[in-house]
Amino acid sequence: MTRLAHHAPTPKALPITVTGRRMNLNHAVRDFAQDRLAAALQRFAPRLREASVWLEDVNGPRRGVDKLCRISVRLKSGGQVTVSAEADSEYAAVAQAAERAAALLTRKHKRTWMARHGRNGRRINI
Numbered sequence: 001m002t003r004l005a006h007h008a009p010t011p012k013a014l015p016i017t018v019t020g021r022r023m024n025l026n027h028a029v030r031d032f033a034q035d036r037l038a039a040a041l042q043r044f045a046p047r048l049r050e051a052s053v054w055l056e057d058v059n060g061p062r063r064g065v066d067k068l069c070r071i072s073v074r075l076k077s078g079g080q081v082t083v084s085a086e087a088d089s090e091y092a093a094v095a096q097a098a099e100r101a102a103a104l105l106t107r108k109h110k111r112t113w114m115a116r117h118g119r120n121g122r123r124i125n126i
Contacts, residue, residue: 013038014038014041014045014048014050014051015050015051016033016034016037016038016050016051016052016053017050017051017052017053018030018033018034018052018053018055019052019053019054019055020054020055020056021054021055021056021057022056022057022058022060023055023056023057023067023090025055029055029090029091029094032091032094033053033055033069033094034053036094036095036098037051037053037071037094037098037101039098040098040099040101040102041073041098041101041102041105044102044105044109047075047076047077047109048073048074048075048076049074049075049076050073050074051071051072051073051074051101052071052072053069053070053071053094053097054069054070054071054072055067055068055069055090055093055094056068056070058086065086065087065088066086066088067086067087067088067089067090067092067093068084068085068086068093069084069085069086069087069090069093069094069096069097070082070083070084070097071083071084071097071098071100071101073101073105081101081104081105081108083097083100083101083104084097084100085097085100
């Protein structure tokens with residue numbers, strides 16, 4: 001008798017939009033932003049509705065730390081989380097902002113868990 005392995009349905013991919021201002025966003029930057037953010041937020045995917053990445057060249061053609069990345073994540077619970085980072089390249093700005101978004105969602109999740117379960121891990125009826 002052959003047993004079929006039960007596979008849980010894979011969650012629908014988190015919709016991520018990438019837009020830019022005062023800079024040309026090529027496919028490499030868009031793909032990097034989508035992949036990096038999806039990897040950073042993977043563990044929170046069931047709680048998230050959508051995410052958007054907004055990149056801007058703050059100083060225009062001048063050089064320096066002038067690439068701004070703002071990430072906004074809408075939660076299924078109705079809330080929203082927004083983080084930003086500045087760096088000398090759009091790739092570094094996206095990576096830093098994605099890390100900040102994951103860290104902020106982790107803190108938010110821990111606060112919610114602690115409010116429900118308390119320090120000793122027992123569920124508190126509210």
